[in-house]
Amino acid sequence: MRIALFLACFNDTFFPSTGRAVVELLERLGHEVEFPLEQTCCGQMHANSGYEYEAASLARRFESVFGDHHVVVSPSASCVGFVREATALGPRVFELTELLVDTLGVEDVGASFPHRVTYHPTCHGLRGLRLGDRPLRLLRAVRGIELVELPRAEECCGFGGTFAVKNAEVSSAMLADKLDSIVSTGASVCAAGDNSCLMHIGGGLRRVGAAARPLHLAEILAARE
């Protein structure tokens, strides 16, 4: 299948390893990945911050960039959520775990990752896209993985885009509780499907000197350790 990668500007710039993982994973499963270089930002950040005009114009731009692609995948639940609401291309844009489990019908992607991992379901994946147990089904099929349940997993980590800046102290209080939960699992890796939340969680983990490191789910699914 020909699949267009909508990586999200944030990943393109700061988390290229996630993009490479998606490419490697889909190619390993026998699919052809395209990356339309015209893609920039879908407008989610502007929309959530109250800049409707700018958001709408970026959403139109997204439509023109991906309009000719029939299957679009993204390793960002929050961007997929926005694109579904704000553009006409919604039905053909899939979050990575939706594409794998629903469209491609695969749960064992042939990955091997011998580490103790806990999974944080991000708000946009959990309540926005209703990903359910798709990410966990994919993770359970990874060889060597030791998956440990995260206490109070469904609670927000406190990132929330500009919330982390405008309400920094409330955000930090939420983060502190999330870090406690992660540390309590004894995991060496905290996985999630959104690098924005992971940047916030990872920044907190490093600040408190925790052993766990943040890692996008795609990078575990691509791993052959």
Place this chain on the structure above:
Amino acid sequence: MTTSFPDRARGALRDRQLRRNLEHATTTIREKRARAVEEVPDWEALRTAGAAMKDEALASLADRLEELEARVQERGGVVHWARDAAEANGIVADLVEAAGASEVVKVKSLTTDEIGLNDALAARGIAAVETDLAELIVQLAGDEPSHILVPAIHKNRDQIRELFERTLGLGPLTDDPAALTGAARTYLRERFLRARVGISGANFAVAETGTICVVESEGNGRMCTTLPETLITIVGIEKVVPRLADLGVFLQLLPRSSTAERMNPYTSLWTGVHPGDGPRVFHLVLLDNGRTRALADAVGRQTLRCIRCSACLNVCPVYARTGGHAYGSVYPGPIGAILTPFLVGIDRAPSLPYASSLCGACADVCPVRIDIPRVLVHLRGRTAKPAAEGTSMRLLARAFGDRGRFERAQRLALAGRRIPGAGALPGPLRAWTRSRELPVAPHESFRDWWRRERG
């Protein structure tokens, strides 16, 4: 509101006792609610029906209100219309004076808290006695409620024992709940029996029949609505439901969402006055106080569906850390963050739409399907932004609008190893790094790798 949400939240965030009280209380209610909802097989259909009934009433609100007025008048009640808090308070104070009373007993009512009725009555020499146990605690403490349903959620048993010993004049008490409620009962019973005027809000007002509905847990409300000669009910215009039968839906949605009960202990319904039974005089005050501002807003209108169950507070990770006072309004939590800006005007509550991480937990539990995150984002679009933020957001949008500009900005960001645009925001990096490290930027963007490897 002169201070912002982050400023008001600061004190609460540092009050460890408050955070413990809140976390314990909200976790307990949250889990109980989930169990109460799980056992209803058609819960999702009930939510849809509740939302539709409210929307139906709101779509022809003026007609429904006149229908309600006519039915109440036919049954011997008197209807008053109040544009704002001052008008409503003036009407009520005049009525209490006309009844020759200097003390009134009150049913727990958010609407009367919203308009500051107790203070307005005090200014006219009338003492208002709160009879809901938690409201009484808050009143005796000279405090403000911090939760819609559990106004004293921020206080624990020991704090309440100390307060009662100091204010009720009933001698030393233990912190046994039965002893504490017993003391409150002794204090309140005397006031119920001597009151000549009772004041209530309403959970629902039925247009078709003119029936008012109040639900409560203690029975103290019913004492207020049945014992005094005069009953004055103040109701926000959004509380109207079209038909009596609609209560069949709302009386399932409300108790399970708020107290996690299958049915609330006391449901009082009355229509006008009845000779020889209950109050001899009934006044209904219909209150706008900013509600028509929400009604006029196509996205914000759904805010008026709210039945004040407080389920959204109990699941909100922000409310759990800040408590209710940070919202600067009698309506705290997610619903307060969207309702208050309509009631007082967005310019007077510009920080509230940002008091959320948009996690969506509130929308999932709302019994009338208010899409709170959507309304929050909509309201954010209507707040005045700091100039520096506006400039950097527009610059970012411009960079994103063109591939060449985006790639140049991207290289610049990676060369400087920082987030583009962030430097232009007022102090955001400082706010970020107070509790988090910045990520280490990569040496190469994804698209540079792609062009090299796959291009």
